[in-house]
Amino acid sequence: MSDFAQHLINGIASGTIYALVALGYTMVYGVLKLINFAHGDVMMVGCYMGYAVAQSLGGDDASSFLGVLLVFSVAMAGCGLVGFLVERFGYRPLREKPRLTALITSIGISFTLSYGFQLDMGFLPGAAPRAFPEIIRPHELFVVGDYDIVIWNWQVISFAIAIVMMLGLQFLVYRTRFGRAMRAVSFDPKTAGLMGIATDRVISGTFILGSSLAACAGLLYAIKDTAVQPMMGLYVGLKAFVAAVIGGIGHVPGAVVGGLLLGLIEEFVVGYTASTWRDAVAFGFLIVVLLGRPEGLFGKAVAEKV
């Protein structure tokens, strides 16, 4: 029983992170109908920015509220910029081309980033994982029995941050002018133009937003894993993508549910078998969902117009 509870806690903790990244996939798919394979790697770049800031603040000594705030804001802003550049120079020129070209481009960008960061020349960090500074000094908040169930402070903090981010996004998308524009563009970009909405700017905004969220999620992941490494984007990204598809790609609350679901399933499978199966779980789950309900849990099936 205590095992179960612990897995539940861990699952929710990693699920919220997947959910945050998944939101970026889903929003970009919403406005561009593009699977942005590079999303996870943009996230990874953001993590390294956070890492650099944390290091320059004094590594493990950066553990203060202000330090955390600074690390997160720099990483999120920087990552937003990277996301913006990727869209501006990678995808926008291909807007009118067949969808496959943009998909291949995104795969190319993903590989350039994840393997480029493995080089150890110039500012590039090299392939080896770097220990992420303890900007949130870990201690147990809640212990049951003889460490049967443990809740760490960073788990609570990261859960809180993730929830705040999601609520913020919810507000942005459903309560603001930009959010309205975003939903309008995702429904019908041509008509959105007739409303005076500059679609290109909304798309850029969506990339910036999604990338910032990803940076935030990436930092939470780095804190959990106590490390950053160039390949993290690829794997976290893929899983988050799976979460987005499971929730129904393009569907914002679906991404959150998909993320949580994936986090939990992964944690339970790994918990009751072996950790080496971890990477197969997400895809196995994906295939099962796609077979049963290809449009995802919340998505709507769309028939092609002839």
Added chain:
Amino acid sequence: MSREWIKGPLPVLVVLPILSVLTYATTDMPFFIYLASITGVNVILAVSLNIVNGITGQFSIGHAGFMAVGAYAAGYFSRALAGVQLVFLPEVVSDQVIFLVAVVFGGMLAALFGFLVGLPSLRLRGDYLAIVTLGFGEIIRVFLQNTEALGRALGLRGIPQRSSLLAVWMAAFLTILVARRIVSSSHGRSLLAIREDEVAAEAMGVDTTGYKVRAFVVSSFFAGVAGALFAHFVPIINPSSFTFVKSMEIVVMIVAGGLGSTTGAVLTAIILTLLPEQLRTVLTSGAEGTDLAQRVDQLRMPIYGATLVALMLLRPQGLFGTRELWDLWPRSQPKASDP
């Protein structure tokens, strides 16, 4: 008309002796053989992936998964029968027969997996297929890593080294021949039609789902064959040879060659295999070369990635577009009376 049956096997009859002579002439050049074998395997992989991605217009990025299935299946089979000699045959011949059976077995198993993966996912929209194939590749890899009998992460060792230049390049040649004959057959035209416009193809009587699955099966069969050959000339196969980095490598080859062009796939497969190897050889001969050589190895993947991006932005049709070398000599069309 009566001698028409020769048309089918003719190219094989021509190439077989040439390859045999070449194989015989290079028996004492192990490095050349290794290099040529690796190149040949990559040619098979690229040409076979091109059947799905280029000709049928789907987008699979899990080709290494099928290669892994073929490699492990054939490797395991060969290793299990390593001591067996077919009584009525001399040892060399018997070994080669078992090797042939192993390769076909590897291909068939990969084809079966192709069928199982393809049947459900090819009903889905294009970009979902990409993610499902990627997922399939990863699942295979994780499965191999966790299976005791297949050596887990350490891999499968002790597979008899029975491959030869002849075997690899004969297989590569057959792959190319099959790809070419498919394209110029009515089946190939149906595949091309699916690439061009699935709805119209369906309306013209093409069973689109069936054709897509068949293209997928043929493609995975050859990926399995490539894997099987690979398993018989490298000392050890382990899951890290079949990650999706390998899949991406093949994708880069066919995209750079021009999606849909078999010629392009062959040429870029050769170039992209030899270039890094050559660079490595050249560099390691220098003074501080080993370091540089490592760097070249490291640079390979980011360069692949950047190449993909640059190609899509500047020349999305790749080197060859959808053209072929043999288009230069158009086959004589059967005469029809001028109206």
Added chain:
Amino acid sequence: MTETTGVRLRADHVSIRFGGLLALSDFSLEIRGGDLKGLIGPNGAGKTTAFNVLTGVYRPTSGAVVVAGMRADGKKPHQINRLGLARTFQNIRLFKELSVIDNVKVASLSDTHPIFKPKALARAGRLPGGDYWRAALEASNNYYDWWRALLLSPGYLREEREITERSEAMLSVMGLWHRRHEVAKSLPYGEQRRLEIARALATKPKVLLLDEPAAGMNTKEKADLMVLIRELRDRFSLGVLVIEHDMKLVMGICEVITVLDHGETIAVGTPAEVRRDPKVIEAYLGDAFVEAQKASTAKSAPSEAMTSAHPEMSAHPEMSAHPEISAHPEDRSARPVPELILEAKDLVVSYGAVTAVRGISLAVRKGQLVALIGGNGAGKTSTLRAISGMIKPAGGSVRFLGEDITGAKAHVLVPRGMAHAPEGRGIFLNLTVEENLMLGAYLRRDAAEIEHDAERCYGLFPILKQRRRQVAGTLSGGEQQMLALSRALMNRPRLLLLDEPSLGLAPQIVDTIFEVLKDVNASGVSVLLVEQNAHLALSLAHVGYVLETGQIVTEGPGPTLLTSPEIRKAYLGES
């Protein structure tokens, strides 16, 4: 000979429902060998839906489709094609990158050479788990066919030669033989259309369905096409069903015409019968049109064809019923000409190889309501799109409020005072009513004024206020149209572009909307209105333009045009 006379395609009370919408209801049709039938109806009447149901793209909600004596509904499109039903597409769907002959060859399927004959398949199907056995045998058959191709078996080579010969023969018939090695996308538009027909014929159909074969063709090409369709019907003893917007063509070649409106069959008959059917005229030209023209014929001439121009028409008695309209021309002569709001010159719009608008010039002056009318596919919507910046015109120029705006993007024109309520209403169905409304004022920053304008809109259409928090996808068609109009008004436009506000709506709702439109116009907003419902539009308009195949065929004060013979000609293809 029984082959040519038997029923080859039968639709039996077919209905299809998408969500709440009954897209096609109780549709019945029979095609025999040698038949040449037409399927017409205004935009959104369900014609293409009917094709899609017949060819298996959609599965009917109820009813049956029978092709060559076999139940076809529920089968996949390729299976139905094999039964003998071939089609072309509204927006040409060739295999663009393939050569002309390969396009035809794809369709010239050879017979398969099964190792397992149908009898064996049936036997396997009766075994336990029979479906799987059967599928396995079928798969083996398919793969066996591939082997023959890979080994270049003599039989296979013979088939390939036959396919080539057959395809070349087909291309000769269609006059495309000399182009056979060219890439399909490089053909001129008219030849692409012909190639699509050739491709469909290569599947050896018993019935051929043509979906707007003349769309985008010029008059000469259309005439050739008419001859060709007849010829093909006779040569291949086909049954042919044509969807076409060009009435002249449909009326010219079809023996029997089925008219759809709102998914319902409103008339079946010969061209002459259909043309005279009040319901058809109503569907196409608006209900009041029938009376107006009746009155006009009774007064001016006894002949039923109104071919001669009537100079006295502007003083027609029908107009005295609308004093507010007949007053306009006098207004204009009395006052100086109002300032020019919009001026388009020689506007050309092309979609790839298709030219939709061929040099249109029009002007909208301050306070005017200008109507752009014409049949389906005349180029009305494309004209609006080119003006509002949704698409880039291929030629000509547009001036708005004195500035050249040719090729400017839509979102740049919005703040200058242009509002476009697009075809199909363009409501964001995923947003609430209020959010949709607010998007109309997206670029405005005066929150208080926006609120005031929103209230005004709610005043115009109180139902919207009730539903303001509801997602727009739940609105009825009429409510969506009200929302579209309101949303456009939220921009406080100087010029309002409206695309078919009456489409698919019940008469009372149309009245409501046009009542509001009249008020809006009276308050000083210039309006450019695209309408199929000619009477409705022209009775309101100060100026009307009549479009036919992308060109203006006639123009003049609205009420004058109303009784002009050109209109019936443009809509119903009379000559």
